[in-house]
Amino acid sequence: MERVAFLIEPEGLRLGALLNPETLVLRRTAGVRPRRALGVPLTGSGLMDDPLLFTGGGTTELNLELLFDVTLAGSSVTSEDVRDLTRPLWQLAENAHAEDGYGRPSLLRVVWGKVLNMPCVVAAVAERLEHFTPTGAPRRSWLSLRLLRVEEEVARQVEAPRVPPGGVGAENEHLAGQVAASLPPEAFDTQSVLSGGPDPGSGQRLDEIAWERYRDPSLWRLIASLNGINDPMHLNTGTVLRLPPASAIRGTT
Secondary structure, three states: OEEEEEEEOOOOEEEEEEEOHHHOEEEEEEEEEEOEEOOEEOOOOOOOOOOEEEEEEEEEEEEEEEEEEOOOOOOOOOOOOOHHHHHHHHHHHOOOOEEOOEEOOOEEEEEEOOOEEEEEEEEEEEEEEEEEOOOOOEEEEEEEEEEEEOOHHHHHHHHOOOOOOOOOOHHHHHHHHHHHHHOOHHHOEEEEOOEOOOOOOEEOOHHHHHHHHHOOHHHHHHHHHHOOOOOOOOOEOOOEEEEOOHHHHHHHO
8 A cells, every 4th residue: 555645725734645556446437428419318220329518517426435544644644533634525515614605615635756746536435444542533534535536727716825914924933933043054044936837927826835845835824934935926036935843843843
């Protein structure tokens, strides 16, 4: 079995699991349907197949067989009850997210080495719990997950960092101050923002940089605070960021 990660933004969660690649199933459904006239399918005695209407689009489905365990490292959630690790996936299937009175897609990103990096919607989830403690808390979960792929452009709009009114928040300002005070200026690394935005000249998102460097997309707020960035959605290509080493962040969080 191999490690796979699920990234859930804007909550900033990272869930680690083991994947059985022998049962990895990808299924594609093309955008076609039978032709109809006045609500009745078009048929004829001389036809070998029903006439089809090509609508475009379609769906790409991913079926995963996963193992979650409280002893497995790699999650931003720690608990002695494995349901605390799998509950975010169940909540994504509830379609409960809403903003300004309107529903929005509940997305997660599947990352498996260089094989998968795909934004998806949870279509179905099923779970078998094992290894119960004396208090009745399960420590292991065998979880079946059915996902539907989402286009990257849609995912960018949904996953994009959301800045609360007033900036990145006092907690992140305090953490940034701790990191800055604990390190000399030469301990910071510099990194230029690469091209990666949908518009010409626009660069990577801060959550992408936080994932690449710290394997925690929620740390985009810390990067924004350290660099005085008020608008993380519109970074220009070539912008130079000051980034602390991962060890300094672990020592202050």
